[in-house]
Each structure stands twice: as structure tokens, then as C-alpha cells.
Amino acid sequence: MPVTTLDVREVPPPERHPTIHEAFEELASGETLRIVNDHEPKPLFYEFQAEVEDFDAENYAVERRESDEFVADLPKV
Known part of the structure; x- marks a missing residue:
């Protein structure tokens, strides 16, 4: 399964979710x-679960690599 990585840590917070949605x-x-983020993207998960029909919530995964580095996989069905 191909994976596209998007590091949003340098993206201004108001632009992060729109940037992630566009990439998805x-x-x-x-x-x-x-996505690579500076905090756990739990609000993004709930947003995707509620609003994005093609989001595969069952296969969502997140890993905390450092105190300010979280890596989350948002699969598309």
C-alpha cells in the first residue's frame, strides 16, 4: 500500500487540517x-471519522516517537 508522508509541524496551526484534507x-x-505532527492528532481523527467518507478509521494508527513528534497513518478505502 503506497504511503504519502506529510510533515505539518511547520504549517501554521489554522492551515494544518485544510492541508491534510487536501492531501488526503x-x-x-x-x-x-x-502525517507527522507535534501533538497527538486525536481531534483530526474524530474530524475525519465524522466527515470523510473514504477514511478507513479501523486501520488508523498513531505512534508517539518523541514528546513533540507523533506519526499518524490515515488510510483511504
């Missing part, structure tokens, strides 16, 4: 958007 929309079915 560009994916083909079966691909995954991997």
Missing part, C-alpha cells in the same frame, strides 16, 4: 496519508 483527497483508494 489527492490519494487513490488503498493509499495512506502519513
